[in-house]
Each structure stands twice: as structure tokens, then as C-alpha cells.
Amino acid sequence: MTAPLVTILDDEPEIRQILTDVLEDAGFRTQAFSRAREFEASLKRVTPDVCLVDLSLPDTDGLALVHRLALEQGASVIIISGRAQVQDRVTGLELGADDYITKPFEPAEVVARVRARLRDGTKVVQPGGNTAVFNGWIAHFDRYVLEDETGTESPFSHAEGEVLRLFLESPKRLISRAQMQEMLGGGAGESFDRAMDVRISRLRTKLKEDPKNPRLIKTIYGAGYIFLGEVEWR
The missing domain is CATH 1.10.10.10 (Winged helix-like DNA-binding domain superfamily/Winged helix DNA-binding domain)
Structure with a gap:
């Protein structure tokens, strides 16, 4: 059985490396991107199971990207951001994100949240189909x-x-x-x-x-x- 794929979009190399290492150690496949353009191009080739998205991106509005992911891709999206205000969390969730993690974060918490999203995605089993x-x-x-x-x-x-x-x-x-x-x-x-x-x-x-x-x-x-x-x- 193929391991779930988690994509990471963050312009900080250290954050991308930390997330890549901890998620791969936990048994996930990963793809990491520093720019939204590269990230969105990859979505045309492969559909990730979970997307980790930073809001402070150099080439696009992170909240608008989250909304497109949720609406057009049907992707499970977890925001990872330094924006810790309640309104930022509310806005992210309103636009379609499934979870919101603030920086600095514990890597083990990210793994737990990703696993929770994957469980939620399969928790409700349709009686006869989709x-x-x-x-x-x-x-x-x-x-x-x-x-x-x-x-x-x-x-x-x-x-x-x-x-x-x-x-x-x-x-x-x-x-x-x-x-x-x-x-x-x-x-x-x-x-x-x-x-x-x-x-x-x-x-x-x-x-x-x-x-x-x-x-x-x-x-x-x-x-x-x-x-x-x-x-x-x-």
C-alpha cells in the first residue's frame, strides 16, 4: 500500500526540512515547495492526501491559495503560519482549511494533526458508494x-x-x-x-x-x- 503523500509549501528552508524529515520518519511521502507557482503546477500531476500551507508566501496570497485548494482541488489543507491572531485562524477555517497550526510548532504535533486529517477523511464510510x-x-x-x-x-x-x-x-x-x-x-x-x-x-x-x-x-x-x-x- 502506497504511503500517503503530504505536500509542504513554505518559503523558509529550515521549516521545509524539519517538516520533511519528521513526516518521512513517520512513514509519509513528501514533496516540498518554496513557491506557490511550483506547488500549484505539481497539483496538475499528482493529488496529495494533505497539504501543509504557510500563509506568508512571497509570490501569492496564502489565504486565497487555501481557498482555491479547498474549493477546486477538494484537498485536505492544514495551515502552518506565524499569524497567531484568532481572526487569522477563523478566516483560514472559513476559507476552507481543515486545521490551523501556529509557528513555532512541535514537529510531533504536525504529524499528529496530519494523521488526524487522514483518519477524518476515511472515518465516515458511505453505505453504498460515493x-x-x-x-x-x-x-x-x-x-x-x-x-x-x-x-x-x-x-x-x-x-x-x-x-x-x-x-x-x-x-x-x-x-x-x-x-x-x-x-x-x-x-x-x-x-x-x-x-x-x-x-x-x-x-x-x-x-x-x-x-x-x-x-x-x-x-x-x-x-x-x-x-x-x-x-x-x-
Whole structure:
């Protein structure tokens, strides 16, 4: 079985070397890049399992890159950044990152976070395949797109897909914030809650829900959420 591939994008040679060494010692394959242009070119040839991305890059806006990765590649993205403000963490998660690690970091923590993302990616097993049909919609988790009754497709990010899959795996069951944090991973507290609010809001928009009276993703105030659709897995 081929070892998971982790790509590293950081303009500091010492950081790239530390991450390469610790991840390869842990059994992962790695590719390291100092520039976003080289990193994005590599994505056309190979799809990594996890991307480690610094925000302070010399040739592009790191947050914009994270958003493209999550939306277009469906990649699992962990930000590693010296920006330690809560707002930076919230923004990164809102744009589609799956986790956020601040510098300086413990190399062993990075390995643990990468392993957690890989576990999360396989934790929820679809009963019959990678496609869910519900209430006139088709969710293609292999391509990260939603298809409506007319065949029109709209993309969703890896992070949004995790939330949608969680709902589709547990229809008509209350899912609390604590359960979401446990199953989806990431830091607890304000940044996680804000990220979930944004992801659920975006899913409702893509599902053409009335924000004042959503039919599918219901908020149970003080308790969590319930997905009310009928779901068939293929």
C-alpha cells in the first residue's frame, strides 16, 4: 500500500526540512515547495492526501491559495503560519482549511494533526458508494460537486463536504456541536464554532434553502442540527 503523500509549501528552508524529515520518519511521502507557482503546477500531476500551507508566501496570497485548494482541488489543507491572531485562524477555517497550526510548532504535533486529517477523511464510510441522492439533489463526493434536478452542478469544498457528509450519514438525528467537533476534528472553541456556522451557511445557500426557514438543515437552538432529508447512497 502506497504511503500517503503530504505536500509542504513554505518559503523558509529550515521549516521545509524539519517538516520533511519528521513526516518521512513517520512513514509519509513528501514533496516540498518554496513557491506557490511550483506547488500549484505539481497539483496538475499528482493529488496529495494533505497539504501543509504557510500563509506568508512571497509570490501569492496564502489565504486565497487555501481557498482555491479547498474549493477546486477538494484537498485536505492544514495551515502552518506565524499569524497567531484568532481572526487569522477563523478566516483560514472559513476559507476552507481543515486545521490551523501556529509557528513555532512541535514537529510531533504536525504529524499528529496530519494523521488526524487522514483518519477524518476515511472515518465516515458511505453505505453504498460515493454518491448521495436526497430531495432532488445529488452529492458527488468523488468530485466535490452538488447536482440539482436540472443537472446543473456547483462545487463544494473539502471542508463543506465533511459537514454535508456528516449530515447525510445521520439523517433525522440530532447532531450536537460537541459531536461535530469530535467527528470533524480541529480546535474547539470560538474558531471551530465560527467555521461550522460559515460552512453550514454556505451549504444552505448551495442547497437553495430559505435562510429564515431552511427545509433540510434545521438548527435546534442550544442543541445542534438535524438534517431532515431522505437519503439514498449509491
